[in-house]
Each structure stands twice: as C-alpha cells, then as structure tokens.
Amino acid sequence: MDIQTLLSFEWGMMAPEFTILIVGILLSLLDLFGKDTWKKSLPWLAVGGVGVAIIFLLFQYGHGDISILGNTYVFDSFAFYFKLILLIATLLILLMVISRTVQQEVRDRGEYLYLLLAALLGGMMVASGGDLISLFVGLELLSLSSYIMVGLRKRDVRSSEGAMKYLINGSIATAFTLFGMSYVFGLTGSTKLVDIAREMSGSLGSGEPVAIIGFIIMFVGLAFKISTVPFHMWTPDVYEGAVTPVSAFLSVVSKSAGFIIIVRIFWGIFGNATFGGSDTLFATMIDFIAVLAFLTMFIGNLVALRQRNMKRLLAYSSIGHAGYILIPLVSLTPVSLENIWFYLLAYAFMTIGAFMVIYILEQQKQSEDISIFTGLYRESPALAIIMTIFLASLAGIPGTAGFIGKFNIFVGAVAADPAQYILAGTMAVMTVVSYIYYFNIMVQMYIRKPQLEGTTKIARLQSVPLILCVAGTIGLGVFPFIALNFFH
Amino acid sequence: MDSLHIYQNSYTFIVVFMFVAILLPIVALSAGKLLRPHQPTKEKMTTYESGIEPFQDARVQFNVRYYLFALMFVIFDVETVFLYPWAVAYEQLGIFALIEMLIFIVVLFLGLVYAWKKGVLRWR
Numbered sequence: 086m087d088i089q090t091l092l093s094f095e096w097g098m099m100a101p102e103f104t105i106l107i108v109g110i111l112l113s114l115l116d117l118f119g120k121d122t123w124k125k126s127l128p129w130l131a132v133g134g135v136g137v138a139i140i141f142l143l144f145q146y147g148h149g150d151i152s153i154l155g156n157t158y159v160f161d162s163f164a165f166y167f168k169l170i171l172l173i174a175t176l177l178i179l180l181m182v183i184s185r186t187v188q189q190e191v192r193d194r195g196e197y198l199y200l201l202l203a204a205l206l207g208g209m210m211v212a213s214g215g216d217l218i219s220l221f222v223g224l225e226l227l228s229l230s231s232y233i234m235v236g237l238r239k240r241d242v243r244s245s246e247g248a249m250k251y252l253i254n255g256s257i258a259t260a261f262t263l264f265g266m267s268y269v270f271g272l273t274g275s276t277k278l279v280d281i282a283r284e285m286s287g288s289l290g291s292g293e294p295v296a297i298i299g300f301i302i303m304f305v306g307l308a309f310k311i312s313t314v315p316f317h318m319w320t321p322d323v324y325e326g327a328v329t330p331v332s333a334f335l336s337v338v339s340k341s342a343g344f345i346i347i348v349r350i351f352w353g354i355f356g357n358a359t360f361g362g363s364d365t366l367f368a369t370m371i372d373f374i375a376v377l378a379f380l381t382m383f384i385g386n387l388v389a390l391r392q393r394n395m396k397r398l399l400a401y402s403s404i405g406h407a408g409y410i411l412i413p414l415v416s417l418t419p420v421s422l423e424n425i426w427f428y429l430l431a432y433a434f435m436t437i438g439a440f441m442v443i444y445i446l447e448q449q450k451q452s453e454d455i456s457i458f459t460g461l462y463r464e465s466p467a468l469a470i471i472m473t474i475f476l477a478s479l480a481g482i483p484g485t486a487g488f489i490g491k492f493n494i495f496v497g498a499v500a501a502d503p504a505q506y507i508l509a510g511t512m513a514v515m516t517v518v519s520y521i522y523y524f525n526i527m528v529q530m531y532i533r534k535p536q537l538e539g540t541t542k543i544a545r546l547q548s549v550p551l552i553l554c555v556a557g558t559i560g561l562g563v564f565p566f567i568a569l570n571f572f573h
Numbered sequence: 574m575d576s577l578h579i580y581q582n583s584y585t586f587i588v589v590f591m592f593v594a595i596l597l598p599i600v601a602l603s604a605g606k607l608l609r610p611h612q613p614t615k616e617k618m619t620t621y622e623s624g625i626e627p628f629q630d631a632r633v634q635f636n637v638r639y640y641l642f643a644l645m646f647v648i649f650d651v652e653t654v655f656l657y658p659w660a661v662a663y664e665q666l667g668i669f670a671l672i673e674m675l676i677f678i679v680v681l682f683l684g685l686v687y688a689w690k691k692g693v694l695r696w697r
Contacts, residue, residue, distance in 0.1 A: 088668050110683065117690040291578070 094153045098145065098160045101138040101168065102209050108134030109202040116195025124195070128183045131198045135176045135205070142168055152215060156277050159215035166426055166572060167345045168212045174337045174433040175205045180550040181330045181441050185448065191237045191328055200237075201334065204230035208342035211349075217266050217276040220346055224262075224310070227342055228255050231335060235327040247326020254319040258309030265303025268295055269354065278353045285354060285366070293366075300355055300370055304377075307350075310343025312400075313381040313407045321392075324400035329447060332396055333440035336403045337433045344410060344425060351414075368417070375415045379511055381408030386515040389522050394453050395443050398522060399436070402479060405519060406432055412494050412508050416501030423572050424493045430568060431486030431561050435478040438554030442472045445547055458526050460535025468541060469530045471551055478558045480523040481516050486561035491516065641693050645685075652681055 112127055119127075142165065151160040179201065191197050203226060210223030232255060236248030270276055272292050273284035289296055309316035324332040355367040385404030392398035410428050413421040445468065446457040462469040478485035481492075491512070498509040543551070561568055620627045659666065659674055688694065 091669055091672075113683065113687065117687065291581075295581075 095151050096153070098148070098151050099153065099158065100141040101145075101172070102206060102213070104134055104138040104141060105202050105206045105209065108137075109199045109206065112195060112199040112202065116199070127195060128179065128198060131202060132176065132179050132183065134202065135172055135179060139169070139172045139176065142172060156215035156279055157219045158210075158213050160213060163349070163422070164213045167341065167429075168209050170341050170426070170429050170433055171205060171208045171212065171338055173430075174341065174437060175201065175334070177433070177437045177550050177553060178330050178334050178338070180546075180553070181333065181437065181444060184441075184544065184547040184550065185444070186544075186546065190241070192239070193237065197234070197237055197328075200230045200234050204234070204334065205338065208338055208345075211342045211346050214346075214349065215278050217270065217278070217281075217350075220349065221263065221266065224342070224346060225259065227339060228259065228310075231255075231331075231339055234331045234334070235323055237331065238326070238328055241326070243322075243326040244328075245326070247323040250319050251323045254316065255309060258306045258316050261302055261306030261309075263306075265299045265301075265306055268299030268302065272296055272299065278349070281354050282356075289366075296355075296366055297370070300351075300366065301373065303350065304347070304374070307343060307347050308377065311340050311347065311407045311410075312343075312404050313411060314377050314384060317381065317384065317404050317407075320404055321397040321400040324396045324403075325394060325453070329396070329440055329444040332399070333437050336399065336436050336440070340403065340407060341429050341433070344429060347414070348422065348425065371415050371417075374411060375505065375508055378408050378411035378415060378508060381405070381411065382511055382515045383408075386518045389519070392522070393455050395455055395457065396453050398455070399439060399443070402519065402522070403436065405515060406436075406479075408515075409491065409494055409512055412498050412505065412512060415508065416498040416505045418497050418501050420493070420497055423569065424490070424497050426572060427493060427561075427565070427568060428490035431478065431490040431558070434554045434557030434561065435475050435485070435487055438551065438558060439472070439475040439479065441547070441550050441554065442468060442475065445543065446541070449541055455526065455529060456536070458529040459533045461530040461541070463535050464539060465541035465543065468543060471555055472530065473527060474555055474558055476523045476526055478562065480520050484559075484562050486558045486565070489562055489565040638696060641688075645688055645693060648681055648684055652678070 108131065112131060115123060115127060115130070145160070145165060148160065148165075150162075152158065153160075179198070182197065182201070207223045207226030207228075207230065210226065211220055214220035214223050232248060232252045235251050236244055238244035266276075269281060272289075272295050273281045275281055275284065285296070305315060308314065309319075312320040323335065327335065351367060355370070356365055382405055385401050385406075385408055389398055389401035389405065392401060406428075410425055410432075413424040413428075443453070443457075446461075447453055450457045458472070461472070474485065478487035481487045481490075495509050495512060498505040498512070620631075655677060656674070659670060663670070
C-alpha cells in the first residue's frame with residue numbers, strides 16, 4: 086500500500102477515536118511526569134476529551150458510509166448512534182468519578198482515568214469494526230482495561246476476588262468467541278464482515294452444521310459481555326468488588342459494547358445466510374436466543390429478590406435488563422434496532438443515576454447494604470425523590486424512559502412475525518416481579534424511620550451527574566420522539 | 574463449497590495425530606516396564622535432580638520481582654519478534670509498514686516509560 090492510497094482514506098472520520106486516544110496518552114504522561122498541582126485537574130482533562138469527542142461525533146450526523154483500510158474501520162449510521170451512547174455514558178461516569186474529591190479507596194487515580202478512556206476506545210472500535218479481527222481487538226481492549234479497573238481497590242479482598250473471577254471468566258468467554266470466529270473463518274475464508282456475508286448468502290450445503298456450531302459458540306462467548314445466561318455468574322461478584330463508578334461502567338458501557346458486537350456480527354453475517362433453502366440462518370436460530378433471553382429474564386429478576394447488597398441487587402437487575410434487550414434481537418421487525426438503541430440509552434441514564442445515588446450514600450454511611458436507604462426521605466428528601474425516579478424508570482413506570490423502552494420492546498415482540506408471545510409474556514410477568522425489589526427500596530426510603538438522626542447533603546459536584554441522569558430519564562420518558570426522530 | 578470438504582477432512586489428520594500422541598507414551602512406558610529389570614533401592618527412589626542430592630521442598634516461593642522483570646522482558650522480546658522480519662522485508666512492505674511499526678514502537682515505548690517511572694526496573 087503506497088502513501089497515496091493511505092492518504093486517500095477519510096481519516097477525519099476517526100476524529101472521535103483519535104481524540105480519546107490522544108487524551109488517554111496525554112493523561113498517562115501527565116500522570117507520570119506532571120507536577121502534583123496539575124494532577125488535580127486530570128479528571129477535567131478526561132471529561133474535556135470525551136466532550137470534544139462527542140462534538141466531533143455530532144458533526145458526523147448524517148454523513149454517508151465510509152470504510153477505512155479495506156473495511157477494518159467502517160462508519161455507518163449504526164456506528165454513529167451506538168457510539169453516541171458509549172460516549173454519553175462514559176461522560177456521566179467520569180463526572181461520577183470527579184464527584185468524589187477525596188479519593189481514599191483508589192490510590193492510582195491516573196490509571197483509573199485512562200483505563201476508563203482506553204476501555205471507551207475499545208468500545209468505540211467495536212462499534213466501528215467491519216472485520217472480525219478489529220472487532221475482536223476492540224473487544225479485548227475493552228475487556229483487559231475492565232479487568233484492571235475492577236481490581237483497582239488493591240487493599241480490598243472483594244475487589245481482588247472480583248477481578249480474579251472477572252479475568253478467568255472473561256478469558257474463557259474470549260476463548261469461546263475466538264473459537265466460534267474460527268469456524269466462521271474456516272467456512273468462508275475471510276474475516277471481513279462484508280465478504281463473510283456475501284460468501285454465506287449462497288447455499289451453505291454441507292457447511293450448515295459448521296455454521297450453526299460457529300453461531301452458537303460465538304453467541305455463548307459474547308453472552309459474557311452482556312452478562313446473560315450462560316455467562317452471567319460473574320456479574321454480582323464483580324459489581325460488588327469494583328468501585329461503584331466502575332460497576333456503572335461495566336453495567337452500561339461494557340454491556341452496550343456487547344450488544345453492539347452481537348448486532349454487528351449476527352445480523353451482519355447470519356442475517357444473510359440462507360438456511361435449508363428458504364429462511365436465513367439467523368431466523369432458524371431465533372429459538373436458541375429466545376431460550377437464553379427467557380432464562381436470563383427469569384434468573385436475573387428472581388435472584389434479585391433475595392439480595393440485600395445494593396450493588397448485587399443492581400447487578401441481578403442488570404442481568405434482567407439484558408434479557409429484555411435480547412427480545413428485539415429475536416423479534417425481527419424494522420424497528421428492532423431502534424428499540425435496542427432506545428433501551429440502551431434509557432438504561433444508561435437510569436442505571437448510572439441509580440449507581441450515583443448509591444455512590445453518594447455509600448461514601449457517607451460506609452455500607453452497601455439496603456439499609457443505607459432506610460429513612461432517606463427524612464434525611465434528604467431530594468435524594469429520595471431522585472432515587473424514586475430512577476427506580477420507577479428501572480421498573481418501567483409510565484412517564485419515564487424505562488417505560489417507553491419496555492413498551493417498544495413489548496409491542497415489537499407482539500408485532501413481529503412470528504410473534505414472540507411467550508417472551509412478551511415473560512417480560513410482562515418479570516417486570517411485575519421486579520416491582521417487588523424496586524418498591525422494597527422505596528418502602529425503605531419513605532416508610533421506615535432513619536436509624537440515626539442527621540441529614541444527608543448532596544455536594545455540588547455530586548449533583549451534576551444526578552441532574553443530567555434525571556433529565557435524561559424524564560426527558561426520554563416524556564418526549565421519546567426527540568430521540569426516536571434523531572435516530573431516523 | 575468444495576473448500577469446505579478440504580476443511581472438514583483436515584480434521585481427520587488432527588484425530589490421527591491425537592491418537593498417536595496418546596498412544597506413544599502409553600506404548601513406550603509399558604514396553605519399558607516389560608523389558609527393564611525391577612530392583613529398587615533407597616537411593617534410586619529419591620527425586621532425580623541432575624545428580625545433586627535433593628535438599629529442599631520443590632515448591633519454593635520466588636520473589637515477585639522476577640515476575641515483573643519477566644514481563645518487561647516479554648515487551649522487548651515481542652518487539653524483536655516483530656521488528657526483525659519487518660526490517661528484513663522492508664523494501665517490499667513500504668511506507669505503510671513503516672508507519673505501523675512507528676505506532677507499535679511508540680506504544681511499547683510508552684509502556685517502558687510507565688514501568689520505568691513506576692520503579693519496576695529498580696530492585697529493592
């Protein structure tokens with residue numbers, strides 16, 4: 086490849102990625118060589134970098150499809166919309182990190198920040214990957230950074246345990262994914278998604294069993310990232326062990342990246358592969374994903390009922406939510422992608438908000454037990470009302486973003502052909518089950534009396550992510566069409 | 574999809590190799606057991622340690638710093654593994670490979686700077 090072809094690519098389209106990369110490297114150098122007085126402003130540099138990346142990305146709105154270096158990097162509307170979720174969520178999480186001015190639990194604050202950015206970069210590469218290799222490298226960049234972030238509380242036993250479990254489970258899942266990819270590669274002789282899709286659109290013939298094995302193994306491996314059955318067991322331990330902003334990151338950004346790669350690979354490759362003459366291979370494998378979605382919703386929501394630790398509870402609830410998001414993957418309609426996108430966006434706001442409230446209370450009460458919410462309404466009415474909004478959204482009460490997301494998925498499941506009545510029904514029943522544990526927190530907040538007299542104050546920096554998350558949750562709930570029109 | 578048959582058939586070789594790999598030690602060891610004389614003495618039963626008399630438990634704790642140095646070694650090792658073929662084939666690869674290599678070296682250099690600054694290279 087000579088210099089002319091190299092320069093002919095539109096490198097400008099990678100501006101958001103380059104911004105994150107440069108800011109990340111700058112942060113690591115400043116952390117190593119900078120004066121101590123500068124180091125206090127490092128988090129703001131990270132926030133600024135993500136902000137600039139969002140601005141660069143927004144300028145690309147409506148831009149035509151682009152591919153760089155033979156489809157290694159692709160820019161299309163899919164990449165644009167999902168990258169936006171990743172960037173917004175990371176921005177909120179960085180604000181969450183900043184809100185704690187006295188950092189006792191994490192000594193390596195520099196690492197904390199640039200690992201977050203490195204993980205974000207991995208997620209963005211996943212959103213823009215057009216090749217199995219670049220998708221895999223992006224996914225691994227995200228995973229490896231997350232493994233370290235979980236273990237950042239070095240003196241904490243639970244943190245080390247979580248990091249170890251995450252690393253081992255993650256490695257197994259990665260092996261699964263790679264093994265599945267090797268089948269697809271063996272079948273088609275290419276790693277480029279476009280070539281694979283073209284190769285598979287012909288009759289597979291005796292290759293059908295190989296394609297099915299590749300499909301199942303790859304899906305099982307990627308289930309780790311979105312924490313669905315069969316790779317959901319790590320979630321509660323890891324969320325409990327990690328620092329709360331990192332738990333929020335794993336719950337939102339990492340999970341979104343998992344859904345992005347699943348949509349990219351499975352709809353991109355298997356959506357075109359003909360199977361048995363008439364159906365696409367994806368359509369024949371729908372039942373497999375449907376069973377996983379069913380089990381995920383079931384296990385996540387039922388086990389959440391028995392949790393006392395707030396971070397474990399949110400971990401199980403996040404497993405349940407991952408099950409809901411699998412439904413539009415199964416019920417194929419033209420609005421499936423839109424439903425996934427909207428739910429992930431709503432999920433980002435409400436989950437980060439809920440984690441933020443827990444983060445504030447955890448700093449003041451040195452506990453993660455559900456009792457931190459006891460009598461919160463007497464101590465701080467504002468915080469109690471804010472938490473109520475997030476819980477209502479997680480539970481799916483009308484007027485919040487969570488309701489619109491769930492409603493769209495439900496309608497999509499019923500309207501699909503063939504209609505997924507069982508999944509839609511399971512989703513409705515499990516939503517009612519989830520009311521029990523979400524409302525239990527509300528009971529603690531409003532009806533129980535506080536154990537100790539005193540007030541809980543929200544610092545100014547802490548209010549920034551809270552206000553943004555409340556605005557997102559209510560805004561998307563009342564005016565969902567702003568986001569949905571933006572998507573079209 | 575003719576290539577598929579070749580793809581599936583190549584697994585036959587793997588199966589054959591697997592059987593050979595399993596059978597080889599079994600056959601060799603059992604043949605040895607049948608042929609050799611069996612006269613154990615106390616000296617013969619001790620662990621073989623290159624002729625030296627064994628003096629310690631086999632499980633020894635090493636200083637964790639060896640591990641860090643080993644990791645640092647891997648950085649340079651991988652660098653050489655990549656740099657050497659590139660340098661040999663530089664003429665054919667051209668400018669694109671040069672840029673790729675520069676990025677690679679800069680990233681590795683950052684890793685070295687990080688380790689250096691964090692005091693990994695100092696033996697305390």
